[in-house]
Amino acid sequence: MPEPRKRSITIVTPAIWLALGMAWSVAALQYPLFNENQNTKFLHAASKTGYGFLANDWMAGTIDPLPAFTLLIETLFRLHGIWLVYLLFPALVAILIWSLTSIADRLYGIRRNLAAMALFLGLLFVEQKNLQLGFGTQYLIGHYFQPCVFGVLILLAIERFLEEARLQASALLAIAAAFHPAYMPAALLIQGSFTALTLFQDKRITTASVLPLLLFVALSAPLVIRYKLLFGFTTPQIGAEAMSILSNQRISTHTKVRNWLNLEDYIGMAIIVVSMIMVRKSRLFWIMAPLAAVIAVSVPLLYFIYWPSLEVLTPWRTSVILLPLAYTILAGWFASRFIPLMERNRFVRNFLFAVGAIAITLPVLLHLKEQVNLLTNPANTPESAVMRFVRSHSEQQDIWLIPTREGLFDSFRLETGSPILANWKTHPYKDSEIIEWYRRNKAAESFYEQATTATGPALLRELGKRYGITHAVVRSDVPTKLYTGMKVCWQDTHYKVLGL
Template sequence: MTLRRTIRSWLSFLIWCVLFGVAYTQSPLYSSNQNTYFLHGAACANQGDLRQDWLANTRDPTPLFSALVCVTLRWFHAPSLFYFYYLLLLGLYFTTLYQLAARQVDLRPRSRRLIFWALFFLIHSAAFRFVLSRTLGAQWMYAFEGGLANHRLLGSVFEPSAFGVLLLVAVNLALQEKHYPAFLALALATWFHPTYLLSAVLLFLGIETWKLAEAHQTNNTHSTRQTLRSLTKDGLIFFVLILPSVFYSLTFVVGIAPQVRQEAHSILYQIRIPHHADPRNWFNASSVIQLLLMLAGLYWTRHPGLRWLLGLPLLLGALLTLAVLFLGNPSLALLFPWRVSVVLVPLSVTILVSRLVGLIPSEAEQPHRELLIWVLPSLSTALIATTLLLGWVRISLDLQRKRAQPERPLIAFVAQTKQPQDCYLIPLKLQDFRLASGAPIYVDFKSHPYAPLEVIEWYRRYRLADQFYRNPSCEALAQLSSEGVNHLVLPSTVTLDCSTLERVYGDDSYQLFRIHPAN
């Protein structure tokens, strides 16, 4: 490939990153899960006083992602780069699935290509998610691009799970028979987010089963033996590649007493993330549609390799999910065997859209039809433009909402006045407070650790804080103060008359108190 073609390819990729990124949209920093997954990296980069935060000193569940956050903030001092990182992953998602679609049908005809782009942009657009949530309910927002149990590759923010796009890249590479790069892509996904380990293993088994099935069809004993040797070699290479993730994940549970591990896993399973971990909690009508989409994709795919890569992970994931359902074991549930659906659903939707587009005759087949030459391409272009416009509007509205949040004045005050020894007790749903202010907090509900002993400690803190906010009292405050809390945030509607409290800030929504030592 010449230098000019290389530059042109990269420019084309970056343009698709921006276009698809605008249609898909991103939420402002720091929102949603970023308040959890950015904490260790922000503390490493000496953002505010976060090094003093209790949660920032617990075991990091995603160290490679935290290293990326740390380097970005410490070396480049450019948080806006996080938007760019996510744009790259969004572009990789789009181009990978487009290449997979081109394996199903011929997308070279202009009308087919434009219609595919338009439908793909529509299904992944913020506008479509808004319509789904308002008409069918919030659980439907990501039904046509995400996986079961509200797991998904993409989402409103840049976070470790977005690197699951590499699982799709691995599928695409495997279909090109570039197996070792595919294994590396699978491993990279687990390095950034170890929860993808089981999904990566299931996809690896799909790749290897496909190779074995092809060898079996040849009815050649020598070829079969050669394939078995190749499978053994593949298994060793894949195991070595995922070994860092396996080893790091095991450090969270090895050496922990079984009863402690069971208690911690039960807290996560029943209290913190039942919407991700308990099939009885997350299974609903949208889950049925997603299962039908996966089965339809499996049925209509034209590529035998893709049939194995869809079918085997779907079968094994379903069997493990049934095991979780019948056994009710929290430890097994936290392996998230249904999470492989974050790959299978977008693959299946892409297959179905491509097959639908393939029904449209090409311009060469019917060269004089204005419908193919002008009408459908024009409508498709207009639809893409509409998703871009509405995406830009959504981004602007999200920024306005972020700035208008009632806690923003309080956060700005704390960011200016905090001291390294401060520890803030905040309402448990005030999830943006810590990262936005750079101030250590006692606990919140959104962000939690993963190591068993630390999960148990988090839950103890959560219950103490929850009891206080349900029934504020000077006695409960004294107990929290003895654990290092020296600042208290209360809603402006709540009054608490304690001799140790000094009001230092107040507005229409919140008030801030300094807690003095009891005499």
Template sequence: MQLLERVGLGMPGRYSIGATDMAHLGDVSPLGRAHRTWLALCTWALFVATIPMPLLYHSNQNTKFLHGLAQAWPERLGADWTAGTVDGLPAFTHLVYLIAEYGDPVLFYALEVLMLGIMCLSLLALARLVGRGSGQGLAFTLITGSLLVIFVHDWQDDNLRGVAGQYLTHGYLQPAEFGILFLPAFLLAQRGHPAGLLLAAIPAAFHPAYIAYSGAMLAVFLVHRWRDGLGIPKMVTLAALALLILPPLDLSIRFAPTDPVTFAKANEILAFERIPHHSDPSHWFDFAAFRKLLVAVLAIAVAPRGPLQSGLIVLLVIAAGGTAVVWLTRSAELALVAPWRASVIIAPVSVAILSGWVVDRVLRVLPTRRGQLVATLPFLGYALFAATDGAGDKLRLVRTSQPANYVAFARDSFKPGDSYLASPAHSSFRLDALVPHYVTWKTHPYLDTEVLAWRRRVELADAVFGASEAGSAEVPFDCGALDRLMAETPVTHLMIRNAATAEYATCDRLELLHASDGWIYRVH
């Protein structure tokens, strides 16, 4: 409970709420520490119950977990080509390896619940920063806590996300979620606590996309400490700088360009072929992006002065300025850096601040404590509905979760040396079955020569399956393309999900082993 207080749920500090701020709310008694803590824990529970939480391994986990799982289970995934490429996320890979090797997969869910708790409690505390006197009261806590729960419900969950399809959390563990630590970093820095410096640097160690933002936040926090006469804590600052400097140094060594042409071509493939929805502003800049920009500007206007307001301004300048440069230059290198990723920090912080400011203003016009508590009822009702709905979805997912028959067959019949060819679009097969997969479109390497090799593999595999694996038999399974692929990189097994594809898979080198909801062949 003391930890919750230290991250802003009542910790005194440089920007704490004073007794004079309570004068306009004489009927509202501040909540005691224990009551604030228990309300925060209840909000955390509802927050976790509401947010969708898919089962392992989901979406980006098929990419981000691969290196770590291959190290933990080399007999299953060690021969996978993609798992053998240069790892761009060594800190996260080591975390995955430790849990997979020495723990239990349930720890991945436990870590996710912890990250969601840090996010929820930090946003609640950020709202209280602008709550002034009402922020200490029961009505404010209930309404703002309910709003956070509502904002992660399926119907509203875009509110806390950034632009370009990016977000801090989508209910499953991945490296980008360590950006959540920026939220308590803001709170601690606002209150003059040196631990904010360290928390602001940790995301850079887990995801290279956060290096620029960690550097910017460290600079802002240090400037404010110097200006406010708080001093520069040497050991904490050195630790933060180490976390900030070592990752880009490591990346510059391991991902040094082979030559300018190869480097440029690989960047073009990744930025404008593989992830244009993340990397190309023309794909994602729409009304929703403009709305998030407006919310950020309003939040900056009402945010308390100090590291919080200054940090938001700096992040917004990076995001907006970088977007403009990419739009004008079409630079693939800068597009992959994605300066607009700062929006994953700006959006939830801005929503929390603006929500706290609005709720405080509403409570100011309600003259009695009873009237304020009555005002909480619709928010509480929606929050309870959202949590019940989210929890029901989780229960249904667990009850109905069974691996497909072809996945179970591939997993259970696997022998060392087996390798599978499946459609590049089937991104989950590798980790569902724990078998080496020739290539997937989603899971790609980052070293320039390996990106080109990956693209070549995708082309060879696409030629084998044609369009039929996408649901059309206009371009049937191509036995000649399979021969060409085998001449370059042999595989031992073929997996097909589409009946239209299986109908044409009559090559002499194929021996049918399994047929149900998918077809598995031995390749001779």
């Protein structure tokens, strides 16, 4: 039987890291369910589980770009446990914190001194926003559970490789890319670095270098093949049009270097360069180098050249892996500088431990009240009033028209369980579907632009005929008298619902 002390350590240690993950999620403010990207990423799963009438939603019938993530969310829906995302988010954050701490310990030995480790963790908490916020408004963690958060498994993979657990490292890379395929380019580069470093270390081809690579290929090949078959361009012309729509309009804040490049990004680049210089003699440098090279080439290239198909890939996404590593290197180095002094001087050791502890707990205490309020008091907005009505009155055959670019309506599908024509937030990924999605949005926008004019009713009736629209949400100032033959199903001072 295991000794009681060893058993307690086995139980307590993961609990401590999970507590740190929960503390981080409070400091970052975890958002309530059905927020922002969740309204897109949860849709396919919800539609498959009989969630309201979403099986009738056009967007829910498009090709799913996230099959692994959808399977996870679908399982939670079927188990009536979608609330578990509130726990999965801090659990993944805990993996991030543990991975970064372990990497820092390998570089600087901070775990041998509790005060140094507390100081290191305190620095991470103070910089929690900056260390996970990449270039092009990309990010690793954000404020809620979504596919990109699985990028923490890439950092765990790097930690595992540095600890010589190569098979684990390759498996984790593949899993991260499976849950968020946008990580596949970074995963390929990192796996290439793992293989090259192993070959260099062993000076010959060995099982240790080949097996992890084969494992990564075996796990990743089905995903790559699926994407090639399902998301390949229908024709070059259709593909080019779809990429132009995404790059120039839908996600231009991510894709257009001229739109996002600012002083903070230059500072981030400098931090990456400095950190890489600091670890230039370690294997970590050669893992970071290809990721940094992608940024060094793609940012200036796409600043001057128009290339939508490459822009949509957002090559600078590798920054969400590089910046956590860079901050880890700097924070670990800073904390380790005090270890000799802390080992000699008890006062310094206690003082720096207190500094680290305060840096961890203060952001949590400052945000705790707001966090509780976010999760326990749903926002009471004019849009939420509309959605409450729809949730209680929508029927299976209904298809709703809503303002496409009104962000507070982005959660309409998941809050009400009702299908809509389209909105600007949630778009498909197949080129032909992107074009159809764009047409739907433009048709809806054309109506809303003219809703208060004499042409509004004809446009709405045309939408009803073409797409089966049964209800339209319009501003309360839209003159009802124009819409003869339609009834006002509900109205307040902000919106009204017209039944066709």
